[in-house]
Amino acid sequence: MKKILLVEDDLSLIEGLRYFLEKQGYEVTVTRGVAEAEACIAAGSFDMVLLDVMLPDGSGFELCREIRRISEVPVIFLTALDEEANVVMGLDLGGDDYMTKPLKLNELISRMNAAWRRSGPGSEPPSEQEAILKSNGITVKLLEGRAIKDGTDLDLTAAEYRLLCLFMRNPKLVLTREQMMERLWGSRDSYVDDNTLAVYISRLREKIEDDPKNPEFLTTIRGMGYRWNVMK
Numbered sequence: 001m002k003k004i005l006l007v008e009d010d011l012s013l014i015e016g017l018r019y020f021l022e023k024q025g026y027e028v029t030v031t032r033g034v035a036e037a038e039a040c041i042a043a044g045s046f047d048m049v050l051l052d053v054m055l056p057d058g059s060g061f062e063l064c065r066e067i068r069r070i071s072e073v074p075v076i077f078l079t080a081l082d083e084e085a086n087v088v089m090g091l092d093l094g095g096d097d098y099m100t101k102p103l104k105l106n107e108l109i110s111r112m113n114a115a116w117r118r119s120g121p122g123s124e125p126p127s128e129q130e131a132i133l134k135s136n137g138i139t140v141k142l143l144e145g146r147a148i149k150d151g152t153d154l155d156l157t158a159a160e161y162r163l164l165c166l167f168m169r170n171p172k173l174v175l176t177r178e179q180m181m182e183r184l185w186g187s188r189d190s191y192v193d194d195n196t197l198a199v200y201i202s203r204l205r206e207k208i209e210d211d212p213k214n215p216e217f218l219t220t221i222r223g224m225g226y227r228w229n230v231m232k
Contacts, residue, residue, distance in 0.1 A: 002047040003027045007037045007063065008078065009056055013101070017050075020105050034058035038066065046073055048112055051095075053079040053086070061093055068094035068158070074115035078103060084196055092157035133168040135230045136217045138208060140165055149208060159184075160204050167218060167228035176225040201226060 004021055008014050009032045018028045029046070031037040034057050040046075049067060053060040064075050074096045079086070082100040090098050096115040099108060133140040139148045147154040147164055156164065162184050167175070177194055201220075205212045221227050 001025060001027050003029065003045070005037065005040060005046040005049045006030045007032075007034075007049065007055065007060065008052045009033065010052075013103075017103070017105075024109060032056065034060075034063050037063055041067060041071070048115070049073055049075045051075055051077050053077055053081050053090070061089055064090065064093045064095055074112075074118075076108075076111060076115060088159075088196055088199065091159040094158040133165065135168055135171060135228075136208075136232055138164075138168070138217075140168060154207050156204075156207060159200055160207070163200055163204055164208065167226070171228050171230045174221050174224050174227045179225070 002025075004026045006014065006017060006021075006028055008017070008030070014030055014032075018030060021028050029040060031040055033055050037049075037051075041049075051060045051064060055063075060077060060079070064077075067073065067075060075094065077090045077095050077098045078101065079098070080101045087098050096118065097111045099111065131141070131143050133142065137150055138154075140146070141148070142165070145161065147156055147161060163180070166180065166183060177197055180197060201218065202212075205215050205218055209215045209217055216231055217229055219227055219229055
């Protein structure tokens with residue numbers, strides 16, 4: 001039985017969501033604030049965290065940051081804040097997905113399953129051959145979660161790191177926007193839209209390209225998507 005930590009302060013939503021998840025066979029622990037959630041995470045292990053952003057004693061964003069320091073448990077934000085800046089912030093901090101209220105419960109289950117497929121207990125660790133990616137003077141050490149260029153660690157957000165790994169694993173292939181959203185966030189209907197994806201691409205170029213205004217490694221293929229070119 002998978003264990004779910006629900007961090008939410010809305011009593012009506014708590015009762016409905018807990019009832020639904022328990023009917024699906026999950027064991028649900030409910031906390032209504034940051035401090036209580038931190039205590040639960042320190043005391044036990046969970047398979048998923050469903051996390052509200054606005055909590056009585058702090059921010060769900062900050063709680064996600066703390067979770068990522070100690071755990072790779074999937075985190076899905078549940079919030080009324082659907083502005084693009086909030087979506088980007090949540091994913092940058094290591095969130096696996098982002099849903100706005102009111103929730104569609106069947107969609108929530110689909111997104112939970114997608115998050116587990118990508119990073120949950122059933123995912124396979126990289127083999128020795130896959131543990132390091134190299135091209136264009138960039139080395140990604142998958143088992144350490146580090147990206148290095150010319151001997152210096154790149155300061156990448158969680159979303160930027162995942163995007164870089166996706167490109168380096170698929171050199172010389174054109175990846176469409178739909179493929180990227182599907183493989184990184186598990187849904188073509190994700191809250192990561194074309195504009196948000198373009199922001200990630202631009203920020204990643206700023207960190208990896210020798211001349212970000214004239215990118216050579218990560219290029220745009222007009223009308224199709226993006227391609228990782230192997231230059232060296």
